[in-house]
């Protein structure tokens with residue numbers, strides 16, 4: 001799994017270079033997505049977390065997916081949800 005995800009990150013890295021985006025840092029982590037996002041946000045003293053409302057899974061009739069729901073409720077910094 002890790003090597004598949006690493007390939008995906010590498011392809012994003014190529015896009016970042018191609019578009020000359022500044023101050024982009026990518027992290028590959030394992031475990032519960034919401035937990036990892038919130039831990040990392042605290043660690044780097046994140047001022048604003050931006051997430052999509054839904055991912056690719058789940059019940060589409062719900063407004064928020066489980067990750068965006070958990071982060072919105074438990075993060076200790078402001079959260080912006082993009083629909």
Ligand SMILES: Nc1ncnc2c1ncn2[C@@H]1O[C@H](COP(=O)(O)OP(=O)(O)OP(=O)(O)O)[C@@H](O)[C@H]1O
Pocket residue numbers: 033050051052053054055056057058059064065066067068069
């Ligand atoms: N593994 C992940 N890594 C990084 N961000 C994630 C991850 N999973 C979800 N997110 C973030 O949370 C947003 C909402 O995704 P979420 O997983 O909550 O919805 P879903 O996939 O539709 O529902 P569920 O996962 O509960 O079936 C995504 O747009 C993305 O910003």
Ligand SMILES: [Mg+2]
Pocket residue numbers: 055056057058065066067
């Ligand atoms: Mg999901």
